[in-house]
Amino acid sequence: MLVELTDWLATHQQWLGLAIFLISFTESLAVAGLVVPGVFMLFAVSALAAGGGMPLTVAVAWAFSGAVLGDLISFFLGRYFHQNIRNFGPFRRNPQWIDSGEFFFRRYGWLSIVLGRFIGPIRPIIPMVAGMFDMPVWRFVVINLLSALAWAPAYLIPGYTTGRAAQWAVPPFFWSQTLSLLIGAAILIVSCLYVLKLQKRWSCLVAAAFCLLSLLALTMTQHALAIFDNTLVSSADHLRLPGDSHAVVLTPSVVLVAVPIIAALLLARRWNHAVMQVSALALALLMAWTINLTDGASINALLTAILCALVVNCSRSQHFWVRSTWLLYLLPLLLMVASNVLEHALLLPLEMLRSVLVGVSACLLACWLVERVSPMTPLARYQRWLIASWPFLAAAWILW
Numbered sequence: 001m002l003v004e005l006t007d008w009l010a011t012h013q014q015w016l017g018l019a020i021f022l023i024s025f026t027e028s029l030a031v032a033g034l035v036v037p038g039v040f041m042l043f044a045v046s047a048l049a050a051g052g053g054m055p056l057t058v059a060v061a062w063a064f065s066g067a068v069l070g071d072l073i074s075f076f077l078g079r080y081f082h083q084n085i086r087n088f089g090p091f092r093r094n095p096q097w098i099d100s101g102e103f104f105f106r107r108y109g110w111l112s113i114v115l116g117r118f119i120g121p122i123r124p125i126i127p128m129v130a131g132m133f134d135m136p137v138w139r140f141v142v143i144n145l146l147s148a149l150a151w152a153p154a155y156l157i158p159g160y161t162t163g164r165a166a167q168w169a170v171p172p173f174f175w176s177q178t179l180s181l182l183i184g185a186a187i188l189i190v191s192c193l194y195v196l197k198l199q200k201r202w203s204c205l206v207a208a209a210f211c212l213l214s215l216l217a218l219t220m221t222q223h224a225l226a227i228f229d230n231t232l233v234s235s236a237d238h239l240r241l242p243g244d245s246h247a248v249v250l251t252p253s254v255v256l257v258a259v260p261i262i263a264a265l266l267l268a269r270r271w272n273h274a275v276m277q278v279s280a281l282a283l284a285l286l287m288a289w290t291i292n293l294t295d296g297a298s299i300n301a302l303l304t305a306i307l308c309a310l311v312v313n314c315s316r317s318q319h320f321w322v323r324s325t326w327l328l329y330l331l332p333l334l335l336m337v338a339s340n341v342l343e344h345a346l347l348l349p350l351e352m353l354r355s356v357l358v359g360v361s362a363c364l365l366a367c368w369l370v371e372r373v374s375p376m377t378p379l380a381r382y383q384r385w386l387i388a389s390w391p392f393l394a395a396a397w398i399l400w
Contacts, residue, residue: 028070043159050163078131101125208364280309284362304359317378
């Protein structure tokens with residue numbers, strides 16, 4: 001079915017937007033989302049959309065609309081039928097579908113709606129369970145809209161990027177070098193998550209060591225990866241995200257984005273959190289100077305340290321996997337900055353990767369040092385969301 005659908009859409013590209021909408025809608029709809037291979041279909045259709053010249057913002061808007069509508073219908077089905085929905089054919093034959101959704105919802109509450117979007121087996125069930133549990137409509141609508149804003153680009157960008165990449169005239173060995181970097185990144189991420197999940201006093205130190213070893217490996221192989229570097233620089237137009245093309249000015253003044261965060265923590269008398277934020281900046285600056293990063297890369301390392309420290313401060317005392325979802329918070333900012341920096345050739349790609357590793361390492365070391373002295377207590381909810389929203393406001397002002 002997937003092959004026939006993509007063949008038909010390839011010759012009828014005027015229906016690509018509607019196809020993305022319907023696939024996203026079905027993927028989010030109760031029962032239907034369990035049997036339709038929505039992830040693979042979205043990948044294929046978004047690749048066709050890129051090849052057909054559809055702007056990424058338009059494709060994301062179609063996917064966002066379909067996902068929101070599918071979840072709303074599932075929510076109101078659960079709200080209207082409540083436990084009687086178990087008597088419907090598919091659920092009567094497979095009661096474990098609702099049981100697993102209820103367990104997940106009871107454990108994570110409203111956050112299960114956000115997490116559920118990215119977990120295949122329960123994705124279309126959680127909104128229905130939220131309706132069965134009589135979650136307030138306004139709360140579900142807000143969470144539905146915000147989670148769909150993260151889900152739509154996360155599921156479309158891989159296929160869209162593949163469709164754009166198919167049009168590149170890349171030299172030999174580019175894809176092999178790219179694959180090597182992706183495998184290395186996957187190994188690093190899995191290793192760090194594993195040791196951090198242990199939640200020992202030394203977990204942050206070991207994770208920082210992994211990042212520093214990766215930084216050393218990347219530095220030693222930088223010349224061997226020149227094809228990857230040069231190809232991305234010459235293909236900057238393919239990497240540009242929609243929006244204005246103003247360049248990010250990587251000057252020390254950009255780091256002033258941290259000042260309101262630190263000030264807010266000090267005013268709230270969160271001394272450990274403020275010290276952790278400052279320590280991450282200081283360690284990032286020291287490491288950038290030690291390995292002789294360029295000025296632009298040093299500023300990027302400081303920005304990475306600021307954002308990572310903010311994530312650590314905002315996620316204290318939460319369950320490990322809930323804390324891990326805060327990494328999704330960084331994705332829109334990293335994509336905006338990386339696309340802009342590469343488009344305007346402000347940094348070479350590998351230099352940018354090195355600066356990111358420096359920033360992450362500095363944050364992990366700062367967390368380890370502060371926790372050795374005194375554990376950080378969780379922030380109040382309004383404090384958490386106040387400081388978490390500030391980088392997005394600053395990024396909007398800088399980029400646009």
